[in-house]
Amino acid sequence: MKKVSIYRPTTVDEAIQILSQHGSTASVYAGGTDLLVRLKNRLEQAPSYLVDIKKIDHLRYIKEDAQGGVEIGAATKLAELVDSRLLLEKYPMLVEAIGKISSPELRNASTLGGDLLQEVWCQYLRGGYSCWRNGGYLCYGAIGDNSYYHSAMGGRLCYAVYPGDAATALIPFDARAKLATPQGEKELSIEQLVPGDMLVDGKIQSHVVRYNEILTSVVIPPPRPGVKASFEKLRPRGVWDFAMASLGISLQLRDKTIEDSRVVFGGISGKPYREKTVEAFLKGKTLNAEVGEQAVSVALADAAPLKYNATKIDMAKGLLASGLARLNT
Amino acid sequence: MQTIEALLLEPVGCLAEFSSTPFHEIAVRLFGRREKPISSASRSYWRLLNLIDAAKKPFDEEKKSIVETLEVEAVDAASIYEDVVPALAELKSMGIRLFVASSLSRMAVLKFIERNSLGEFLSGVHTRDEAGGVKSAPLQSALDGASLSRENTMFLTDTLEGIKTARCVGVHPILMMNDPDEAQRLAMHNPAGGVVSLNEIPDFIRVLAAQNQRG
Numbered sequence: 001m002k003k004v005s006i007y008r009p010t011t012v013d014e015a016i017q018i019l020s021q022h023g024s025t026a027s028v029y030a031g032g033t034d035l036l037v038r039l040k041n042r043l044e045q046a047p048s049y050l051v052d053i054k055k056i057d058h059l060r061y062i063k064e065d066a067q068g069g070v071e072i073g074a075a076t077k078l079a080e081l082v083d084s085r086l087l088l089e090k091y092p093m094l095v096e097a098i099g100k101i102s103s104p105e106l107r108n109a110s111t112l113g114g115d116l117l118q119e120v121w122c123q124y125l126r127g128g129y130s131c132w133r134n135g136g137y138l139c140y141g142a143i144g145d146n147s148y149y150h151s152a153m154g155g156r157l158c159y160a161v162y163p164g165d166a167a168t169a170l171i172p173f174d175a176r177a178k179l180a181t182p183q184g185e186k187e188l189s190i191e192q193l194v195p196g197d198m199l200v201d202g203k204i205q206s207h208v209v210r211y212n213e214i215l216t217s218v219v220i221p222p223p224r225p226g227v228k229a230s231f232e233k234l235r236p237r238g239v240w241d242f243a244m245a246s247l248g249i250s251l252q253l254r255d256k257t258i259e260d261s262r263v264v265f266g267g268i269s270g271k272p273y274r275e276k277t278v279e280a281f282l283k284g285k286t287l288n289a290e291v292g293e294q295a296v297s298v299a300l301a302d303a304a305p306l307k308y309n310a311t312k313i314d315m316a317k318g319l320l321a322s323g324l325a326r327l328n329t
Numbered sequence: 330m331q332t333i334e335a336l337l338l339e340p341v342g343c344l345a346e347f348s349s350t351p352f353h354e355i356a357v358r359l360f361g362r363r364e365k366p367i368s369s370a371s372r373s374y375w376r377l378l379n380l381i382d383a384a385k386k387p388f389d390e391e392k393k394s395i396v397e398t399l400e401v402e403a404v405d406a407a408s409i410y411e412d413v414v415p416a417l418a419e420l421k422s423m424g425i426r427l428f429v430a431s432s433l434s435r436m437a438v439l440k441f442i443e444r445n446s447l448g449e450f451l452s453g454v455h456t457r458d459e460a461g462g463v464k465s466a467p468l469q470s471a472l473d474g475a476s477l478s479r480e481n482t483m484f485l486t487d488t489l490e491g492i493k494t495a496r497c498v499g500v501h502p503i504l505m506m507n508d509p510d511e512a513q514r515l516a517m518h519n520p521a522g523g524v525v526s527l528n529e530i531p532d533f534i535r536v537l538a539a540q541n542q543r544g
Contacts, residue, residue, distance in 0.1 A: 024543070137330065137522030137533065138504065143512040157529050157536070199532065202539035307509045 002175060004041045012059075012180045014050050020182060020212040022049045024201050024321040028214055029056060030075050031110040033102075034118040041126055045203070059216060060111075062086060068222035074113030074215045076165075091220060093229035097169030097248065098235050103240045111232055113215045115192065116177070117207050120160035121242055132158045132204050146246065147308040148236075153269035154304040157199040161267055162206045163242050167194050169231050170265035171274060174249035175220045182214045190218070196271030206270065226253045228327045231318040233266075240281060243267030245315035249323045251287065258282045260292075265300070265322070268312045270314045275299055276322070294323035300321045330501060330521060332541045334481040334533045335452075337421065337430040337471055340441050342371030342487040343505055344413050344527075346540075351403035356380055359392055359513075368513070370403075375490035376463035378432050378463045393434075400437035409445045412502035416527040417450040423531060426452040430471040430484070464490070468498045483521070485530075487511070492520050 006029070009015040019026050029035055038046040053059060059075035059138050062084050070090060072081065081087055081098045088095045101107060101115060119125070122141050130136030131215035141150040142159040146277045150159045157194035170190045170260065177193045179186040193215075194207045200209050209215060228251040235241035252259045261282045265273040296317050303313045333436035341347050356362040356373075360380045367373050388396060420427060427450055431438050435458040442448050453475055457463045460470035469483060471477065479499035486492055487505040492515065495502035504523035506512035516523060524530060 070335040132536075137536075138516060138520070139525070140516065142525050143516065143523075144506070155525065157524070157532055159525070197534055197538060202536070202543040204536065222350050 002042050002048070004039060004048055006049050006052055008052045008055050010057075012053075012216060013216055014182060015053055015056065016182055016212055018049075018051050019214070023209045024203060024210070024253075025049055026051055027170075028053055028113075030112045031077070033106050033281060034114060037126070040121060041128060041238055043047055043125070043128060045133055046131070051216065061180065062220075065219070067223045068291050069220050071217050071219045072112055074116075078102075078107040078110045078112065078115060078122070081102070081112060090223050091173060091229070092285050093231045093248070094169050094173065097165050097231035097233075097246075101165050112218060113165060114286070115164045116190070116218070117209060117215060118164055120149070120158070120206065121157075121163045122160035125160065128267075131209045132259050133160075145308060146306040147311075149242070149305055151269050151310055152305040152312040153300070154189055154302075155270055158197045158204050158270065159306065162194060162196065162271050163267075163270060164194070164272075165231075165233065165243060165246055165266055166313050167272045168246050168248040168264050170218065170220065170246045170248075171264045171272055172229055172262035173220050173223075174262070175218055177215055179209060179213050179220065180216050180218045181210070184214070185216075187219075191272070191274060193220070194239070196269065208225060224252060225252065226259075228253060229273075230254055230323045231327075232323045232327045234315050245312050245319055247316065247323050249320070249327070251282070251327055256286045258285050258287055265316045265319075268300075268316050277301065287324070287328050289328065291326070292321055292328065294298040295324060296321050330537055331480045332538045333425065333483055333501075335426040335428065335475070335477045335483075336530070337428050337468055337482060337484040337500065339431050339484075339486065339491065340407070340433065340438065341374045341431070342491075342507065344447075345409045345441070345445070346370070347374070347403055347405040347407045350404075350544065351399040352377045354398050355396055355459060357498075358395060359388075360384075369487075369508070371488045371491075371507075373380060374432075375428075375488045379490070381432075381457075381463050390502050397436050398432045400433050401440055401447050404433075404441045404444065407441070412528040413445070414447070415449065419531045420534075421450050423534065425534060426475065426477070428453045428471045428475065428477075430455045430467040432457045432467055454458040464494045465498050468494065468500065471498070472498065477526055483530075485527075486520075488514075489515055489518055492518050503530075510519075521523060 027048035029050035029052045059073045061073040124140035233246040248264040250262045261279045263278045264277040349370040352373040353366040435456040455467045455470040459464035482500040484495040490500045492502040503520035504520040
């Protein structure tokens, strides 16, 4: 394992100071289910200083806010989200989605913030190849085995898929993220938080959080009347694996008429892929089997599969069909 | 890698999809080669360049005419990659100096540039005619002619010969990963980097600039 030094700040301000001091050689450490693997694999890009935020109060909670929405601390364990009666009552689709992340053991350690901001799980990066995210200048996934961990929707230097499920499930609820920064609090939509391969502080990463910023919480607006939501996921095994393709979908219905929708695919692109063509198609339509078939036919027209992963697009379209069918029952 | 200030571009394999047939035909007619044609235009082209280089003498007028005619035919039939014009426009707007450094004849290169309206993006054109040779000669000509710093210059290529040629003149060989299987093989020859599309070069250069700024 790569040698590291660990700080244990007790306030967010102190953590930001430490992160600012060490620049991009430091990283926030909470659940560790991503970070410790990178350290064990001795990746060049792995940090030398860990800023353990578990001792900081007020980062681990699930609470209802004054408007009837829910705020979740970034250090809240995924298992706590799965067990939350409040979340189950207000956003059952989110609970279902989180329950499909990884395995029960890992959900006991992983945090919501960690799931949102985790590094990609490309086998070349994790295997120590000198790729774009590990000190090199070439994407081995684009030319090697890209059947599982790589984008079928194009790329930008790095072709790994964004691996998290929480973002795919949160975007349909228009959830937002709060960040603590040296300049104060910053708020972003989840789409803005994880826009795909970005150059941030000289590094390629899936999210926009800078080296001296900390994701502190996620805020989900109150559930809207008439909204039905569904989460679908395909993976090679029933637990532990990442999504080959996933779908978070919400429909705002008046009787059977679709007034608004959010359609978000996971596991197929470098970001949670919001399919606005399908959203526009669905608007004003009556939810039925025929509309479901038509929606599938217009979905993912921009697909750009690599040599071995065209099947991801078929899977994603299949999930859209099953998601719409589920919401039609 | 240092911050990049200039890019050397070889049209074959880097800017357009060429047919291998004209290059194979030149090899057959001028050098009497009997190998089976290969489907990759780039490999066919660089195989021909090896023959020209090994001959160590300029073509006589008759042969020159045959070569130029076939090269112009190749240019006429070539399809420019759809990302080339936007990528070159973006690179130029970033202040990157762009040069065609090609082992094709001047006539063929100028035809290629005119046909695809690339002239406005280029800071210079160096072909085998003014360079007095192929492979490294046009690259050397561009470097010397524009006083380019080698460590701040990239050469885009999709062949092993191209990688070796770039290394020979001291510029960074960047692999154009047009064919995944071929690119996988060439990645083992340690190019300085690789891109799937020319569109990625501006981001590539931004990454280098940010990394160098960060120190």
